[in-house]
Amino acid sequence: EVQLVESGGALVQPGGSLRLSCVASGFTFSDSWMTWVRQAPGKGLEWVANINQDGSQRYYVDSVRGRFTISRDNAKNSLCLQMNSLRAEDTAVYYCVIGGGYWWGQGTLVTVSS
Amino acid sequence: DVVMTQSPLSLPVTLGQPASISCRSSQSLVHSDGNTYLNWFQQRPGQSPWRLINKVSNRESGVPDRFSGSGSGTDFTLKINRVEAEDVGVYYCMQTTHGPPTFGQGTRVEIK
Numbered sequence: 001e002v003q004l005v006e007s008g009g010a011l012v013q014p015g016g017s018l019r020l021s022c023v024a025s026g027f028t029f030s031d032s033w034m035t036w037v038r039q040a041p042g043k044g045l046e047w048v049a050n051i052n053q054d055g056s057q058r059y060y061v062d063s064v065r066g067r068f069t070i071s072r073d074n075a076k077n078s079l080c081l082q083m084n085s086l087r088a089e090d091t092a093v094y095y096c097v098i099g100g101g102y103w104w105g106q107g108t109l110v111t112v113s114s
Numbered sequence: 115d116v117v118m119t120q121s122p123l124s125l126p127v128t129l130g131q132p133a134s135i136s137c138r139s140s141q142s143l144v145h146s147d148g149n150t151y152l153n154w155f156q157q158r159p160g161q162s163p164w165r166l167i168n169k170v171s172n173r174e175s176g177v178p179d180r181f182s183g184s185g186s187g188t189d190f191t192l193k194i195n196r197v198e199a200e201d202v203g204v205y206y207c208m209q210t211t212h213g214p215p216t217f218g219q220g221t222r223v224e225i226k
Contacts, residue, residue, distance in 0.1 A: 035215075045155075045163065045206055047215040061214050095162060100210040101153050102174075104162040 002026040002103045004096045009108030016086050020108055022079040022096030030054075030074040033099045036081050038092035039107070048094070049081065064090075086112045116140050116209055120218035126226045133194040135221045137207035142187050144211070151210040154183055154192045157220075158203040166205075167192065199225060 008020040020036070035050040049060045049070040058070050069082040079096055093107040117140040127133045143150045154167040165174050167183035170190060180195035194201055202225060207218040 044204075044220045045157075045208070045217045047208075047217065050215075059213060100151065100168070100215065101155060101163070101165045101208060102168075104164060106162055 002098070004098070004103060004105030006094065006096045006105045006108040009094065009110045011111045011113065012086055013114050014087060014112055016112070017082070017084045018086060018110060020081040020083065020094055020096075020110070022105060024077045024079065024096075024098075027098065027103075029072075029077040034070075034072060034079045035097040035099065035101075036070060036079075037095045037097050037101075037104075038090075038110075039095070040089075040092045043092075046092075051079070083110070086110075088112050115214060116143070116212045116216050118207055118209060118216050118218040120205075120207060120221050123219060123221055125221055125223045127194075127197045127223060128226050129199065130196050133197050133201075133223060135192045135205055135207075135223075137185075137190045137192070137218050139188045139190075139209055141212070143190075143209050144187065149211075150186065152183075152185070152190050153208045153210065154181075155206045155208060156201075156203050157206065158200075161203075163206065194223075197223070197225070 003025045006022045036048040038048050051058045051070045067085045071080045091112050093109050095107045096105040119138045121136045150170050152170045155163040157163040166177050171183045182193050184191050204220040204222050206220050
């Protein structure tokens, strides 16, 4: 069974940093593009970043480029999102997603507030 | 970026009746490889989204056949043949033809 388990969400002050993790199982992680998608409270879905199979290609939505870094460790079947210079508008549930949406984790809540 | 526009944004439906959601893109979603990368997702209350349809009309495994997707170019439709209570939630279209991937605003389906 495919599983994506996110962790690392927390309450953080504006300007702070946070590192989200996603541990994958039940599929060949190293063969898959991986994606982070976020959803602000009561709002719609927003694609944040994705990374190709070997980590050589990484793409970001404009609003996080330069502040967020997506990475992966295929030996550990894990995906990460390093988030720096956090803003109130980054408050959201962050989902770990396989490729273009094949499977979603349960999400982890990031709250940026003083 | 490609703008995805869904309509309606709210859709009250009667159990057993059909429902239809429109999704329009600001530019053609036909990829240079000939495929059209338009997906539909369902998000039930309190749950993560899950993909119902990929590449316009391909139902994912486990998706009831009352769900169908159609369309081409810039105009796409998700249809629910006969709405059941478990279909309540928000439906999103999403394109991955052009970078960055973009979602529609979502359509909330509720039972009358």
